[in-house]
Amino acid sequence: MSETIQDRVLRVIATTQRIPLERVRPDSTFEELGIDSMDSINILFDLESEFEIEIKDEDAKKIRTIREMVDGVAYLVDAKQKASQQA
Secondary structure, three states, X not given: OOOOHHHHHHHHHHHHHOOXXXXXXXXXXXXXXXXXXXXXXXXXXXXXXXXXXXXXXXXXOOOXXXXXXXXXXXXXXXXXHHHHHHO
């Protein structure tokens, strides 16, 4: 069974922050997980690498929850796939 985008995002966050995967839930906030602004930057870099996407700084600043991060990554991955199909 292949991993969903959500599964991959949760795994990247857990790995980057060295916290148990079961603690990272879609409804978690950064604050609940002890993720500060520097941590979130590291997570974003890892997500960009994992999904081969580019997350704009102004979009990244708006993200406050894991759900928003998952939704944002899913949007970028979808846009990338559509662009590659049209090329």
